[in-house]
Amino acid sequence: KSVLLFFNSSVASSHLVTYAPFTLFPTPVPKAVFLQALAVQTHYNTLVDKISQDTDFLEEALSSTIAVDDFTARLFKLHQQILKEGRSQSIVLGLNRSDYMLDQRDDGSSSLKQIEINTFAASFGGLSSRTPDVHRHVLKVAGRLEESQNILDNNPAAGLARAVAKAWELYGSERAVVMFLVEESQRNIFDQRYIESELWKRNIPTKRKRFDDVCKTGSLDQDKRLFVDGQEVAVVYFRNGYMPQNYISEQTWDARLLMERSLAVKCPDISTHLAGTKKVQQVLTRPGVLEKFFPDQPQVVEQIRATFAGLYTLDMGPEGDKTVTMALEEPDRYVLKPQREGGGNNIYGSEICQVLQGVKGSTERMAYILMDKIHPAPVQNYLLRRDAPLQLNNCLSELGVFGTYVRQGKDMVMNECVGHLLRTKSSEHSDGGVAAGVAVLDNPLLI
Ligand code: ADP
Ligand code: MG
DSSP, rough: OTTTTEEEEGGGGTEEEEEEEEEEOEEEHHHHHHHHHHHEEEEEEEEHHHHHOHHHHHHHHHHHHHHOHHHHHHHHHHHHHHHOOOOOOOOOEEEEEEEEEEEOTTTTEEEEEEEEOSSOOOOOGGGGGTTHHHHHHHHHTTTHHHHHHOOOOOOOHHHHHHHHHHHHHTTTTOOOOOEEEEEOOOTHHHHHHHHHHHHHHOOOEEEEEEEHHHHHHHHOOOTTOEETEEEEEEEEEEOOOSSSOOOOEEEEHHHHHHHHHSEEEEESSHHHHHHHHHHHHHHHHHHHHHHHTTTTOHHHHHHHHOHHHHHHOSSSSSSHHHHHHHHHHGGHHHHHHHOOOOOSEEETTTTHHHHHHHHHTTTGGEEEEEEEEOOOEEEEEEETTTTTTOEEEEEEEEEEEEEEEEEEETEEEEEEEEEEEEEEEEOOOOOOOOTTOOOOEEEEEEO
């Protein structure tokens, strides 16, 4: 029955379907910390949305990064072009996932620390809607009925679809489709299918298209309505386009520009894409910045700031110099992050020294930020993955919380927390998500 989670297999055997990797048992998570993560989500949604509308802030926050990072610079250029032409669509759809690790304190308690927020193609909302039944089943088979009843319901797929549906309704054309902009060969297709299926339940038509389809058949009519393959598109839901290698040619960039310019609701639009960069995350931790976004809400500021880990600039100047010294002295205390998404890009341990030694005297260092390394308490578990031997591992988990919002002009018409994701990996890996083949799907067991 629903204990099956599917994952498309590797590119080499792309017709093969296999199960998505998961932990044998759910992982204990302190209830208070879990609830804290859910409670702050709507504020994070608001924050992302406010940042996306603050052109001056984005420009200032990203100015050093775009001077040295070509990909971010290219995205920023697109953003400026859209601003110059004027945004044609006032409906904004945000599907975010804020990720956390629980930093272990000396007294044995743990504190919630944000790893990053994903505003682009935040995935696993679909598959994590199915994981509760997997662990309920496993626990029953293991004779742990009571625990099986404590597995939380979770249905981010329905929540994500609710927001997409809202944006589609506001767009207001029954014939127009929700276009999932996907990769050439999509390993994680079933994650997306659950969201598509929730939309079809609401009689909202969905289509899956690639950049190449948009290049070849995409056009705007005189009202800037987007047509792809002859069909009007109400919502473009990007599940591809966050990595430099997704833009294989100038035509791909043209296709992105065409979609950004159009009347279709973009999830995310280019400004919200930029709001999700790691550089913006670092700038938010500077004194007074959150206050600027929430001038009359000190309790919101406090709630958000409580989840911040230490983040440090590598811009040129004394502050950045201090960051370099700190990192070189104790590299194991930090993670060095370039402006990239998708897992496997961060730098740890002695490699931090190698990289920083190379760039510390030049502006190249501004492509990175430095972050305190979070140390969650390891928990033992079995990771079930196709073709991998079954063995007990010391594991670390990362909690994700899904948030959705829809804004029309100045009105926030929807702002919700729609579920969670727990991913677990062996502690011998410092980096990498489920798609990268390192982490596996899990469920929190609240304690
Ligand atoms: P990406 O955009 O590639 O997902 P992340 O910032 O989420 O970048 O980092 C990828 C992975 O690296 C995370 O899933 C986590 O396992 C690990 N990681 C990132 N930041 C930290 C940190 N500050 N402390 C410990 N581990 C981290
Ligand atoms: Mg991540």
